[in-house]
């Protein structure tokens with residue numbers, strides 16, 4: 605059977621780590637795409653990764669390119685094209701630079717790989733994935749944004765360190781937009797079923813929520829650019845769930861058509877991801893406070909989506 609084909613649009617920090625994880629997990633062959641000015645960079649990264657397979661024994665083809673035709677027929681498309689944040693910038697500050705980029709990517713994706721399952725990572729995430737879907741007209745089952753898996757991973761790590769338990773036992777759920785008012789949902793956050801509120805004091809939990817909300821910025825301030833290992837891992841969990849029909853329940857930015865009371869908006873909600881893509885949006889019960897927090901987050905997302913719509 606032929607390997608699956610995964611096209612990575614953007615061969616930068618996240619793109620490179622995505623390619624590495626795809627090789628390690630043997631999810632399929634990789635096309636590492638970037639703009640013509642970065643074609644040699646993409647080719648060099650691809651060659652470096654292929655040379656590593658001679659040591660690791662993985663049987664994967666990795667090809668660097670700036671030619672969209674090489675992405676034709678991709679099963680999965682993961683988009684990191686764009687400019688990452690610098691210290692002092694919010695994700696929303698990126699809209700002017702990254703909007704024309706996502707439009708260029710959407711037009712080419714529609715032409716060359718219209719059937720792919722698409723995972724958008726570029727920021728501001730909720731607005732970029734919205735624009736990708738609007739521009740391509742692709743079905744909502746096949747266009748998702750990666751944020752919830754990353755934000756939940758950050759929250760889970762902070763809880764594990766605070767409670768002094770293994771991070772593998774923490775089940776954390778962060779919903780809403782991928783911004784400073786994202787919604788860590790405490791009522792669904794447990795350590796193997798034990799509600800986190802029983803293990804960590806309220807003031808400590810509040811501090812962990814605050815740190816999660818600013819989790820991306822913390823790394824930007826430390827490194828001078830945005831995170832890439834955890835974002836790549838977050839997207840690979842989603843890609844693997846699709847390619848291997850795992851039917852995993854993951855927080856993903858999904859297109860809402862009435863779910864949770866929102867229409868024509870992308871936002872982080874629990875989604876079952878399987879071989880048909882977004883197979884189900886799971887509507888969980890939220891407390892009054894959680895609903896209010898989701899509403900606040902949705903308003904922020906809507907504000908940036910309105911900016912995007914106005915310039916369409």
Ligand code: APR
Nearest residue numbers: 614615616617618619638639684685686687688725726727
């Ligand atoms: N088509 C394809 N690739 C593009 C395009 C385009 N139109 N425009 C820019 N790129 C490429 C850049 O050349 C660069 O190699 O996207 C790549 C982005 O890589 P990095 O600058 O290393 O950024 P990265 O850390 O990978 O983050 C990418 O993800 O998390 C978000 O905020 C982050 O929006 C940013 C994106």
